[in-house]
Amino acid sequence: MTPEDLPPVAPDVLAEAVEQLTARLRKKLDAAIASCAEHATPAADGTVTVPFGEDAHVTLRPGPSGAVTRAEQAVCTCLLAPRCLHRAAVLGAAPIADAEPPAPAEATADDGPEPTADTEPTADADGLPPEPVDGSAPAAAPGAVPTTRSGSASAVPAAPSGGDPAKPDGRAAVPAGTHPASAAEAEPPTPPPLTAAQVRAATGLWAAAAEALAAGVTAGGAVVQAELLRAAHTARLAGLPRGEAAALRVVRGLRAARQRGEGQRLGDLAAAFRELLAGAALAASGAAGPGVVGTTRRTYERGGSLRVSGLCREPVLSATGYGGVATHVMGQDGSCYTVSDVRPGGLARARGAGTASVALGGAVLDHAGLARGGLRIVGATVSPDGRLGAGRGVSATPLRGVEWSEEPVAALFARPLPEAVSAALEGLAQDEGEREAGLIGCDVEVLGAAGEYLVARVAGDGPLLRLRAAHPHPELPHAANLRRIARHPGLALRVLGRPDPDRAATLRALAVGPVPGSPYTLRLPEEWLGRADLGYDRLQGSHFPREAPESAPPGLVTAGPDPLADAPLWRVRRLLETGVAGGRRALAEAGRGADAAGLLVPLRRAGLGGAAHLAAALAAEADRRPRDSFGRLTDASPDGYARAWLASAVHLAAAERALVLASWS
Numbered sequence: 305m306t307p308e309d310l311p312p313v314a315p316d317v318l319a320e321a322v323e324q325l326t327a328r329l330r331k332k333l334d335a336a337i338a339s340c341a342e343h344a345t346p347a348a349d350g351t352v353t354v355p356f357g358e359d360a361h362v363t364l365r366p367g368p369s370g371a372v373t374r375a376e377q378a379v380c381t382c383l384l385a386p387r388c389l390h391r392a393a394v395l396g397a398a399p400i401a402d403a404e405p406p407a408p409a410e411a412t413a414d415d416g417p418e419p420t421a422d423t424e425p426t427a428d429a430d431g432l433p434p435e436p437v438d439g440s441a442p443a444a445a446p447g448a449v450p451t452t453r454s455g456s457a458s459a460v461p462a463a464p465s466g467g468d469p470a471k472p473d474g475r476a477a478v479p480a481g482t483h484p485a486s487a488a489e490a491e492p493p494t495p496p497p498l499t500a501a502q503v504r505a506a507t508g509l510w511a512a513a514a515e516a517l518a519a520g521v522t523a524g525g526a527v528v529q530a531e532l533l534r535a536a537h538t539a540r541l542a543g544l545p546r547g548e549a550a551a552l553r554v555v556r557g558l559r560a561a562r563q564r565g566e567g568q569r570l571g572d573l574a575a576a577f578r579e580l581l582a583g584a585a586l587a588a589s590g591a592a593g594p595g596v597v598g599t600t601r602r603t604y605e606r607g608g609s610l611r612v613s614g615l616c617r618e619p620v621l622s623a624t625g626y627g628g629v630a631t632h633v634m635g636q637d638g639s640c641y642t643v644s645d646v647r648p649g650g651l652a653r654a655r656g657a658g659t660a661s662v663a664l665g666g667a668v669l670d671h672a673g674l675a676r677g678g679l680r681i682v683g684a685t686v687s688p689d690g691r692l693g694a695g696r697g698v699s700a701t702p703l704r705g706v707e708w709s710e711e712p713v714a715a716l717f718a719r720p721l722p723e724a725v726s727a728a729l730e731g732l733a734q735d736e737g738e739r740e741a742g743l744i745g746c747d748v749e750v751l752g753a754a755g756e757y758l759v760a761r762v763a764g765d766g767p768l769l770r771l772r773a774a775h776p777h778p779e780l781p782h783a784a785n786l787r788r789i790a791r792h793p794g795l796a797l798r799v800l801g802r803p804d805p806d807r808a809a810t811l812r813a814l815a816v817g818p819v820p821g822s823p824y825t826l827r828l829p830e831e832w833l834g835r836a837d838l839g840y841d842r843l844q845g846s847h848f849p850r851e852a853p854e855s856a857p858p859g860l861v862t863a864g865p866d867p868l869a870d871a872p873l874w875r876v877r878r879l880l881e882t883g884v885a886g887g888r889r890a891l892a893e894a895g896r897g898a899d900a901a902g903l904l905v906p907l908r909r910a911g912l913g914g915a916a917h918l919a920a921a922l923a924a925e926a927d928r929r930p931r932d933s934f935g936r937l938t939d940a941s942p943d944g945y946a947r948a949w950l951a952s953a954v955h956l957a958a959a960e961r962a963l964v965l966a967s968w969s
Contacts (some may be wrong), residue, residue, distance in 0.1 A: 310344060310352055310394070311366040312401030314373045315533035315552065321378070321395050322530035324387040334525040336393035344394075354394045356382070362394040371401035396526045400533070400552060400559075498590055502597070505542035506587030509535040509551060513580045514946035516554065520887025521561040521573070529555045544587060544597055550580035561885070570881045577884060578953040581946060610684045611636050612692075613706045613713060614675040615743070616800055616815035619654040619780055619839040620646050627653030629660065631671045632743060632814075633679070633692075638712050640743060641690045643674065651779055658840040664692060665700030672840070676833040678703035707834040708745070708798060709820045717745040717798060721762060725803050725968045729961070744811070745800045747819050752861040753790035757810070759861050760797065763819075767809055767968060768864035771799065774812040774839065785838045786813065792848050793861075796822035800835075806960070808868040808967035813838055824849050868963045872906040876919050876956050879903060880949065888926050888945055895923025915959060918952040 325333065340362075344354045350370070354362045360382040366372050372395070380391040498506075512535035516528050536551035557573035587597070612633035620628045628646030635641065643664055645657050662669045667679055680701045685693035706713055721744070728742035748760035748769055758771040773782035789795065796819040804810035817835040818825040827847055828836060836843060883891035895903065900923060907916035925948040930938045 309346070310398035311350070311364055312371040313364075313378075313395050313398040314371060314401050315555075316537040317372055317375055317378065318392075318395045318398075318400070319530045319534035319537060320375060321386070321392040322527060323534070325389065325392055326387075329389045329392075330527050332389060333392060333396065333527065336389055337396040337526055340390075340393045340397050354390075356390045360388075360390050362390050364394065364398070369401075372398070373401070392526075396530075400555060402552070498587060498597070499542070501542045502544055503588060503590055505535070505539045505544055506547060506584050509539050509544075509547050510581065510584040510588050510946070511535070511943075513551070513554065513577065513584055514942040516558070517577055517581070517883070517946050517949060518888040518942035520883065520890060521558060521885050522890075523887055524558045524562070529558055546597060547580070547583055547587060550576065550583055554580050570885055571877070574877075574881050574884045574953065575957075578950065578957065581950045582954065585947075585950065608684065610641075610681040610692075611678065611703065612641060612681065613678040613703075615640075615713065615716075616835060617658055617671055617675040617837045617840055618814050619658065619775060620644070621651060621654045621775060621777060621780070625650050627651060627655075627657065629654065629657035629671050631662070631674050633674065634713055634716070636712055638715055639690070641686065641692050643671070643692050645671065651777065655779070658837075662700075664694045665698040667700035667702055669700075669702045673702070675837060676831075676835070677705040705833050708800075708817050709834070716743070716800070717747065719744075721746050721766060722965075722969045726965060728803050729805055729965065741802050741805055743800060743802055743814070745798065746811075747796065747798050750789060750793055750795040750797055752793045753787070754861050754863040757863055758786045758790045758813075759863050760799075763796075770807065770810040770863055771801070771813045772804070772807075772810055774801065774814050780839055781842045782813075782838050785816075785836070785841075785843050788843050788848075789816070794824055795848070796825040803964075803968070805964060808866045808964055809864075867967050868960060871959075871963060872910050872912065873915060873956060873959055873963075875903050875906060876915050876952060879919055879922070880953055880956065883922075883926070883949055888942065891949075892923065892926040895919075895926060912959070915952075915955060918948070918955050922948040922952045 322330070322333065340354055340356070344352050346352050350366055352364045354364075356362065360380060362378065362380045364372055365377045365379075367374070367377060372378055375386065378386075378391055378395055380386065380388050382388050382390055385391060512531045516524055516532055519528050532551050532555050536548040536555075539545075539547040539551065553576040554573070557568070557576050560568040561570065561573055612635050615632040615634055618630045618632065620626070620630050625648055626646055627649045628644065630646070631643045633641050633643065643662060645660055645663065647653060649656075657671065659670050659672050662671055662674050664679070665681060665683075669677065669679070680703055681692070682699045683697045685695045685698060687693065708714065708717065724744040724746075728744050746766075746769075747763040748766075748771075749763060751759045751761060751768075753759070754770075756772060760769045760771060761767070762769055771786060773780075773786055775782050789797065798817040798819050799811065799813050800815045800817075801811040801813040804812055815835050815837050816826065818828060826836070826843075827849060828834060829847075832841070836847070879891065879894055882894045893899075900920070903923075904916045904920055907913070907919065922945075925945050928944070932938050
C-alpha cells in the first residue's frame with residue numbers, strides 16, 4: 305500500500321500523537337514514517353493494520369466519514385502505547401483530513417419580509433471540496449487540497465506583535481460587485497473586531513509558520529508539520545478557518561515536496577507560505593475583515609428573480625478525485641454566475657457531467673442545454689462569488705438562448721481588453737481566498753502555434769495573445785482543439801476565457817466561436833448556437849473554412865516578448881524558493897559574496913530598486929545569527945527572518961502582477 309491508501313487523519317489527532325513522543329523518539333519519527341505504509345493491510349470493515357515486528361501492530365479504525373477523527377481510533381499493541389513511535393508514524397504517514405463542517409442550514413420557501421439564506425461548504429475558505437448544486441454537503445475528500453494558485457497581496461502586512469486575536473478545481477470566480485446580492489450594498493458592513501482568542505491563535509499560527517519556513521523542506525519533517533497542524537486546529541477552534549486552510553496547504557505542500565510527488569512545484573509551496581504568513585500577520589495584529597477570518601460555510605442570499613443566458617461549460621477536475629462541470633451564465637445586467645455540479649468521480653465524472661441534468665429549481669435542462677440556452681429563475685439564491693444555489697423555494701423555467709453577438713453577452717466582447725483584464729484580476733489582488741479570475745472575451749486572428757501556446761493577435765492591431773488549454777489533461781479535448789485551430793493561420797476567432805494571472809498576456813480559453821461578418825472564421829452547426837465549448841465539443845475539419853486567405857500569416861510563429869520572463873525578478877523568485885527548499889541556512893548561503901552581487905546588480909540596473917533592497921535585507925537577516933562569548937545563539941527566533949521573507953514575497957507578487965497587466969495593453 306501507499307500512504308494515500310491509508311485513511312485520512314484529522315490534524316489534531318496527528319499533532320497530539322507527535323506531541324506525546326519523547327525527544328529521542330521524535331528524532332526517529334521521519335525514518336519510521338517513510339517505511340511504515342509499505343506493510344499496511346486493509347480489512348473488509350475499513351480498518352487498516354500496520355505491523356511493526358512481531359509484537360507491535362497499529363490499527364486504524366476510521367469513523368463514518370472515513371477519517372480517523374479521534375485518538376481512540378488509532379491503537380497500538382506495544383507497551384508504550386499510546387505514546388509510542390509506531391502509532392505516531394502510522395498517523396504521520398496517512399493523508400491529512402479536512403475538518404468536518406457543520407450541517408448546512410436548510411433554506412426555506414417563506415415569503416415573509418426577512419430574507420433567508422442557504423449555506424453550503426466553500427473551498428475558498430477552508431479547502432473543502434466543491435459542493436453539489438442541490439445544497440447538500442459532500443463528504444470530506446481524503447487529503448483534499450485546492451490545486452489552484454493564490455493571489456498576491458498589495459502591501460506588506462504588519463508583523464505579529466505578540467498580542468491576542470486555505471482547478472484545480474477549475475471553477476470560475478466572479479469579480480466582486482458583479483451580482484445583485486453585492487451590488488445592492490452601497491457600503492459593506494464593518495466586520496466585528498477580532499477576539500482575544502483569535503489574536504492568540506493567529507500569533508501561534510505565525511510562530512509555527514515562521515519555524516517551518518526557517519526549517520524549509522529539508523528539515524520540515526513530521527515534528528515541524530505537527531506544530532503547524534496544532535496551530536491550524538487552534539485557529540479553527542478560534543474561528544479562523546482561512547488560517548487553518550492555509551496551514552493545511554503548507555503541510556501538504558511540505559509532504560509532497562519531501563516525497564518528491566509528481567506535479568509538485570516549489571513555487572506553489574512558496575505561494576502557500578506567503579498566504580499563510582500574510583494572513584497570520586494581519587490577524588495577529590488585530591486587523592479584522594472577511595479576507596482575514598474567512599468563513600466555514602458559503603452563504604447564499606436571496607437575489608430575487610433572474611433571467612440568465614448561457615455562456616459556456618467548463619470541466620472541473622481536481623487532484624483529490626472530484627470531477628464535474630461548471631456552467632457559466634450571464635444576467636441581463638451583465639452579471640456573471642456559475643451553476644456547478646461537482647462530485648466524487650474524477651475524470652469520468654468530469655466528462656459525463658457536461659450532459660448531466662441541472663439541479664436548479666426543477667428546470668428540465670442539462671448543462672449542455674444551459675450553456676446554449678437560458679433560465680428564468682424565481683427566488684434565486686446567490687453566493688458572494690456569484691454561484692447560483694438550489695435551495696428550497698427556487699424555481700426555474702428554461703428560456704431560449706442568445707448568441708454571443710446578441711445582448712447582454714455582446715457587451716462582454718465589446719469591453720476594452722486592458723480594462724476587462726484589470727477587472728478580472730482585481731479579485732485576485734484583493735483577496736487571497738479567490739482562486740480564479742473572471743471571464744473576458746475578445747476577437748483575435750490566429751497566427752499559429754508556438755510551443756505549448758496558440759498565438760493570436762487581438763483584432764484591431766491589438767497585442768499578441770497566448771492561448772493555452774484551460775485544463776491540460778490529455779483525456780479532455782482542450783489541447784486537441786487548440787492544436788486543430790493552430791493549423792488555420794489567419795482564422796478570425798471569438799474567444800471566451802480566463803486570463804492567467806501568472807503568465808504574460810495569456811488566456812486560458814474555455815470556448816470559441818465565429819466572428820460575425822468575417823469571411824474566414826468558424827462554421828459551426830446551428831444547434832451549437834455559435835459557440836464551441838473547448839472542454840466538451842470537439843472541432844472537426846468541417847467546422848473550418850476550406851480556403852485560407854492570401855494574407856494568412858505563417859503557421860510557425862514566436863510568442864513575442866514576455867516582460868515577466870525578461871525581467872530579472874526571477875532572481876528574487878529563485879532566492880525565495882531557495883529559502884523554502886533549504887531553509888534559512890540555504891538562503892543565507894545564496895545571498896553571500898558573488899551570489900549576492902549576481903542577484904542585486906541586475907535588479908538595480910533594471911530599475912527594480914525596491915526588489916533589490918528587500919532581497920538584500922532578506923539575505924542579511926538570514927545570515928544574522930548573533931552569538932554570545934560562549935558561542936550560544938542570543939536570538940534564535942525566526943520572527944525577523946519570516947518578516948523579511950514575507951516582505952520580499954509580497955513585493956515580488958505585486959511586481960509580477962503589474963507586469964502581467966502591462967502585457968495586455
